Amino acid sequence: MSQRKVPELSLLSYVNGSQSDKIKFVDDLTLGLKDYGFIILKDHTIEQAKIDHAYDMVKEFFKLPLETKQKYQGNNGGQRGYTPFKTEHAKNNKNPDLKEFWHVGRELLATSAYKGVYPENVWPSEITQLRQTFMELYEAMDATSIQLLEAIGKGLDLPSDYFTKMVHDGNSIIRMIHYPPTKGEDTKNSVRAAAHEDINLITMLVGATDSGLQLLERDGSWLDVESRPGEIVVDTGDMMARITNNVLPSTTHRVINPGDDGSARFSMPFFVHPHSKALLECIPSCVGAGGRTPDPAITAGDFLTQRLREIGLIK
Numbered sequence: 001m002s003q004r005k006v007p008e009l010s011l012l013s014y015v016n017g018s019q020s021d022k023i024k025f026v027d028d029l030t031l032g033l034k035d036y037g038f039i040i041l042k043d044h045t046i047e048q049a050k051i052d053h054a055y056d057m058v059k060e061f062f063k064l065p066l067e068t069k070q071k072y073q074g075n076n077g078g079q080r081g082y083t084p085f086k087t088e089h090a091k092n093n094k095n096p097d098l099k100e101f102w103h104v105g106r107e108l109l110a111t112s113a114y115k116g117v118y119p120e121n122v123w124p125s126e127i128t129q130l131r132q133t134f135m136e137l138y139e140a141m142d143a144t145s146i147q148l149l150e151a152i153g154k155g156l157d158l159p160s161d162y163f164t165k166m167v168h169d170g171n172s173i174i175r176m177i178h179y180p181p182t183k184g185e186d187t188k189n190s191v192r193a194a195a196h197e198d199i200n201l202i203t204m205l206v207g208a209t210d211s212g213l214q215l216l217e218r219d220g221s222w223l224d225v226e227s228r229p230g231e232i233v234v235d236t237g238d239m240m241a242r243i244t245n246n247v248l249p250s251t252t253h254r255v256i257n258p259g260d261d262g263s264a265r266f267s268m269p270f271f272v273h274p275h276s277k278a279l280l281e282c283i284p285s286c287v288g289a290g291g292r293t294p295d296p297a298i299t300a301g302d303f304l305t306q307r308l309r310e311i312g313l314i315k
């Protein structure tokens, strides 16, 4: 196991810092994402009480009987509502992951061009506070993601509104995940989350309840990603790799099974997506990077559909 440590960055130093603090943040962020594909964000403004409350709701929801949870399984490729245990699998891996999850998307205004294009949220009537809690958390994560994307854009010489325009009315989702105790499971062939790359631009993970997350280093070794309460783990996804011609590669990661079969794990990634008509095309500063030929342009909506098929969420 490698001894390196994922870099920690203070968002406050970017938002409220001096010009040189801001430049340092952008440089450290760019370097961290190039080198590790992950960074840990401190001093953000998402209140811990909000996160703790959200986890309370998540734990209550997953305790419900399976037939109750299944009422909320939409016909939308798992994009909103409930997805049962052992449904999703990593691309090119036939063994399903040992997890169940729930997706919350953006609540669009009636006037949005994407109303009726993205699936509608579903809310469990059994846990009445879940809706309010998650809409607040969604807004807070969305606002933080825009600050981070703006900083990433600076490192790539992009106009300051490049990502803001791309993610306006974006199809971002919060995924609340329950990894049950692994007792009785085929833990030789199945893991909590097999090695994969995320589909989206960046992912922000707030406060998983247990360790187990690991990233794949460029030398092929696995590195533990440890975070403390109050920190957000951030990584890059396939859409970011695509528009940067792999200057910011998508990071392979996984969640390993616990040593002790009896402990559950909960986590809450926020997958930051563009709006579905955004064109994923190589940005000017990355054309020719590393002598690579960029992938052809594709809309974010088409790319998402393609990837949801590959991981078994759209049949």
Ligand SMILES: O=C(O)CCC(=O)C(=O)O
Pocket: 175, 177, 193, 198, 205, 208, 213, 253, 254, 255, 266, 267, 268, 269
């Ligand atoms: O549970 C975690 O810490 C990570 C989950 C993850 O990588 C995913 O759902 O894409």
Ligand SMILES: [Fe+2]
Pocket: 196, 197, 198, 253
């Ligand atoms: Fe992931």
